[in-house]
Amino acid sequence: MNDHAWFADAWTALLHGPADGRASQEAARLGARAADQGLHVHELVDGALAAGAAWWNAAHPGTAATAQSRIQDPFGTTRALLSAALTGYAEQTRAELDRHDTQRTAFVNDLLTGRTDPGRLAERAHRYGIRLSAAHTVLVARAEGLTPDIVHRIDAGLAARFGEGNTLTTLRNGDLVCISAGGLRGLSAELAHRLLSELGAGRWQIGVGRTHPGLQGLATSLDEAHNTLEHAGRLGFTTPILNAADLLVFPVLLRDRDAIIDLVTTVLGPLATARGGARPYLDTLAVLFDNHGNYTATARQMHLSVRAVTYRLDRIRALTGYHPAEPTQRFTLDAAVLGARLLDWPTE
Incomplete structure (x- = not known):
């Protein structure tokens, strides 16, 4: 007898019992037990249909009244009970999956904390x-x-x-x-x-x-x-x-928050006095550095003319004394812009 023979025996007994609400409940319980014991869904269906076929072949005209009534609808009982069994199987599978998820999440939390x-x-x-x-x-x-x-x-x-x-x-x-x-x-x-x-x-x-x-x-x-x-x-x-x-540079920048705040306010602070505020100039510098200092690419990405980009950079030099075209000033400006973005300046 194989490991899942119990299901065929239990299903056969179910088919020979009264076709009422209790039969559907028992079918659901059988489905849940099948899921709990690792019976694959195709094995459940195959076992149920095989037992149903055996029950049908054993039912002949002239048998007991209960068998005779079932013969009038040879597949109705099997179909209803199989539906109940599959529902029980699915509910048990989901419950087991939820339990597994809970245990796994708890383990990962404990592991990481x-x-x-x-x-x-x-x-x-x-x-x-x-x-x-x-x-x-x-x-x-x-x-x-x-x-x-x-x-x-x-x-x-x-x-x-x-x-x-x-x-x-x-x-x-x-x-x-x-x-x-x-x-x-x-x-x-x-x-x-x-x-x-x-x-x-x-x-x-x-x-x-x-x-x-x-x-x-x-x-x-x-x-x-x-x-x-x-x-x-x-x-x-x-x-x-x-x-x-x-991205190791960013934890380094934020490790000394007072220093990065000082850098941002010292280098970029004067942009806050410009008409329209610091944001347009800060965005221009950020896009310029993202494009490796290419004015044409910066203008295209910002939907501006190259002349407009050049004007903004000249205004930055006039207000702050820094210009990205100056090699000695580029790194300071770049670090200040990164710091401003990390601090969400000038919003905060």
Whole structure:
């Protein structure tokens, strides 16, 4: 007898019982039990139909009145009971998935915050293929329209691509968080591909922390991924994948907040006295630096003439004494503009 023979026996007994509301309830219970014991849905349907066929073949004219009444509608009973069983199966599957999600989210929270006993955490980590002493990388994807079902599909896709135990993906505080073994090549590109397939273009952005060893390294990598996305938002970066290693200058700028405030107010402060305020000039400098000092590209992006860009830069020199065409002044201006964007100056 195979592991799932119990289902065929139980279904046969159900078909021979009275066709009433209790039969539907029992069918739903059988469906839930099938899901709980790992019976695949096609095995459930096949077993139910096989039992129904056997029951139909055993029912002949001249049998008991209950069998005779069922013969008048040979598939109605099986169809109704199978529908109830599939409902029970789906509800049990969803409940199990929700329980799994809850446990996984709790584990990831404990893993990334380090608030749980390390010994107990190591036991739980083993279940997910994570070795706390190894090096890991944390990726955070911020997106519109992320749902648990989307995250499930992405998690399964990444596991299939990189192997079970090498990635752990969950939904945390509205963001997709992926913990990966250190050194997985192509992971951020694969995650981007799957987000593109699920959500389309322009609706998501990925921050990739650096690879760090140990339990504390996980929290550090997570912070780097989060900070990368925060900096990108303030600076207006729209690149789909942002690596913390490429943006190390911004934590350096913000490490001494008083110094960066002094730089911004000293270098750019006089722009606040200009007609129309500092914003048009600040935007011009930001776009100019993004375009590597190319006036034509800057004018095209801002929908201005080259003459208008030149006028604004001349006004900046007149007000501040700095001009981006001067090699010794370019770096100071660039750092001041980055600082202003990080501080949201002059709004704040």
